[in-house]
Amino acid sequence: MVRAILLGSGYVGTYLAVGLERIKKGAVAKYGIPLSKYDLPYRVEDIEIVAAYDVDLEKVGKSLYDLGRNIFGEDYDVPETLKKVVVREGINLGSTQGLPFRTTGLEKKYPLKEAIDKLIEEWINLKPDVIVNVITTEEGTAYSSKDEAVDKILRGDAPATHVYAYAAAEYAKRTGRGVTFVNAIPTPVANNPGLLQLFEESGAVVFGDDGATGATPLTADLLEHMAERNRFVEFVVQFNIGGNTDFLALTDPGRNKMKETTKSSMVKDILGYDAPHYIRPTGYLEPLGDKKYVAMHMEWISFNGFRDSLFISARINDSPALAGMLVDLIRLGKIAVDKKLSGTVYEVNAFFMKKPGPLNSKNIAKTHAYRQLLHWLGLA
Ligand SMILES: NC(=O)c1ccc[n+]([C@@H]2O[C@H](COP(=O)([O-])OP(=O)(O)OC[C@H]3O[C@@H](n4cnc5c(N)ncnc54)[C@H](O)[C@@H]3O)[C@@H](O)[C@H]2O)c1
Incomplete structure (x- = not known):
C-alpha cells in the first residue's frame, strides 16, 4: 500500500481522490496516467489517501x-469509500488572502511552532509515504541555505507551502521512515536550495515544481520539434483562460508571476535562445469552469527565409490532467522512499514538472524526459 496525504482539497485533490476510488472499483479505465501501461512495484489501486487538509471553512x-458531491453533482458516481476521509485543518499563513471564502488555520489557534508540531504529530500517526501539495499557488522565494529556510519558516516569514515542506522533512527525520513531498504548484521547493538542503539532510525527497499538464508540455515538445529541424522560432504565444478557483487566484499579480516563471523557463532551455514569448495564465471567466480555453501561436523561419506559423485552439479539462499525473508521482514517491533517496530526482521532475528541480536544471522536451524516466525506472 502507498499512503498519501493531500494538502489542498480543491479541484485537483478531489478529482484525484474520486478518480482513484473509481479506478479501484473498476468503473473507469486508467487513461491519463502516463505510466499505467508499465509494471511498477506499486499498482494504481495500491494508493490510499489517508488524510486531506484544507483551510477553507466550507471544506x-x-x-x-x-466535496466530490459538490463538484460532480448528485447524479455522478462518487464512491462512498471517500466518506472516511474527513478534511483536516491545515496551516494557512495568508495563502488564501484576497480569495472570496472564509478560512481558518492551525496557526490561528496555536503559536506557529506548536501548530507545526501538531501537524507533524498527526503525520507521525498517519504514517504517509507521500505528501502531495496542491494548495492555492502562493508567492514564495528561494532560500540560499537550510538555516535561512528554517529561520524564516519558524518566524512565520514563509508561505504555507514552505511550512508544509519543513514539516515533511521533520517527519522524515523524527521517524526515520523517509517521505516524498510532491510539490505540484509553482511556489519553489525543488528549485529552492535551502529547502533542498533540508530535505537532503532529513532523509526526505521532493519532486517539483509545478505539474506540467496542459499547454506547457505540448509547447515544450513543439519547441523541440522546431529545434531539431533548425527552424528559427520568432515568437511563442501561449495563454489559458479558465473558470476554476485556480484561475481566479492567478488573477493576483504575485501568484501569476509564480506561474509565468515556471512556464517560461523552457523556451531558452529547449531552443538555445530566448525567443520572445508570452506564456502565462491570462484570465478568469467563470462559465468556462474547469475546462480551460488554451490558445497557442508560434511563428518560425524555415528554409530560404520562408515564414511558417502554427495555431492551436483547445479546451482542456484542467484538474483531471494533473490528477492523472499525481497518481504516478505518488507511486514514484514511494519508490524513491523504498530506495532510501533524499533530495530530489531530476528524471522524475523533468517529465512531470514545468520547472524541474534542482535550481538551474535544464527544461527538456517531454518526449526526451519520458525516455530518461523509463531508463531511471529500469523500463527502457
Ligand atoms: N492542471 C492543473 O489543474 C494544475 C497544473 C499545475 C499546477 N496546478 C496547481 O495545483 C493547485 C491546485 O489547483 P486546483 O485547481 O485544485 O485549485 P483549487 O483552488 O480548486 O484548490 C486549492 C485548494 O487549496 C486550499 N488551500 C489554500 N491554501 C491552503 C493551505 N495553506 N493549506 C491547505 N489548503 C489550502 C484551498 O482552500 C483550495 O481548496 C494550484 O496551485 C494550481 O496552480 C494545477
Whole structure:
C-alpha cells in the first residue's frame, strides 16, 4: 500500500481522490496516467489517501465524498469509500488572502511552532509515504541555505507551502521512515536550495515544481520539434483562460508571476535562445469552469527565409490532467522512499514538472524526459 496525504482539497485533490476510488472499483479505465501501461512495484489501486487538509471553512470537517458531491453533482458516481476521509485543518499563513471564502488555520489557534508540531504529530500517526501539495499557488522565494529556510519558516516569514515542506522533512527525520513531498504548484521547493538542503539532510525527497499538464508540455515538445529541424522560432504565444478557483487566484499579480516563471523557463532551455514569448495564465471567466480555453501561436523561419506559423485552439479539462499525473508521482514517491533517496530526482521532475528541480536544471522536451524516466525506472 502507498499512503498519501493531500494538502489542498480543491479541484485537483478531489478529482484525484474520486478518480482513484473509481479506478479501484473498476468503473473507469486508467487513461491519463502516463505510466499505467508499465509494471511498477506499486499498482494504481495500491494508493490510499489517508488524510486531506484544507483551510477553507466550507471544506474543513467535510469528507472528500461531500466535496466530490459538490463538484460532480448528485447524479455522478462518487464512491462512498471517500466518506472516511474527513478534511483536516491545515496551516494557512495568508495563502488564501484576497480569495472570496472564509478560512481558518492551525496557526490561528496555536503559536506557529506548536501548530507545526501538531501537524507533524498527526503525520507521525498517519504514517504517509507521500505528501502531495496542491494548495492555492502562493508567492514564495528561494532560500540560499537550510538555516535561512528554517529561520524564516519558524518566524512565520514563509508561505504555507514552505511550512508544509519543513514539516515533511521533520517527519522524515523524527521517524526515520523517509517521505516524498510532491510539490505540484509553482511556489519553489525543488528549485529552492535551502529547502533542498533540508530535505537532503532529513532523509526526505521532493519532486517539483509545478505539474506540467496542459499547454506547457505540448509547447515544450513543439519547441523541440522546431529545434531539431533548425527552424528559427520568432515568437511563442501561449495563454489559458479558465473558470476554476485556480484561475481566479492567478488573477493576483504575485501568484501569476509564480506561474509565468515556471512556464517560461523552457523556451531558452529547449531552443538555445530566448525567443520572445508570452506564456502565462491570462484570465478568469467563470462559465468556462474547469475546462480551460488554451490558445497557442508560434511563428518560425524555415528554409530560404520562408515564414511558417502554427495555431492551436483547445479546451482542456484542467484538474483531471494533473490528477492523472499525481497518481504516478505518488507511486514514484514511494519508490524513491523504498530506495532510501533524499533530495530530489531530476528524471522524475523533468517529465512531470514545468520547472524541474534542482535550481538551474535544464527544461527538456517531454518526449526526451519520458525516455530518461523509463531508463531511471529500469523500463527502457
Ligand atoms: N492542471 C492543473 O489543474 C494544475 C497544473 C499545475 C499546477 N496546478 C496547481 O495545483 C493547485 C491546485 O489547483 P486546483 O485547481 O485544485 O485549485 P483549487 O483552488 O480548486 O484548490 C486549492 C485548494 O487549496 C486550499 N488551500 C489554500 N491554501 C491552503 C493551505 N495553506 N493549506 C491547505 N489548503 C489550502 C484551498 O482552500 C483550495 O481548496 C494550484 O496551485 C494550481 O496552480 C494545477
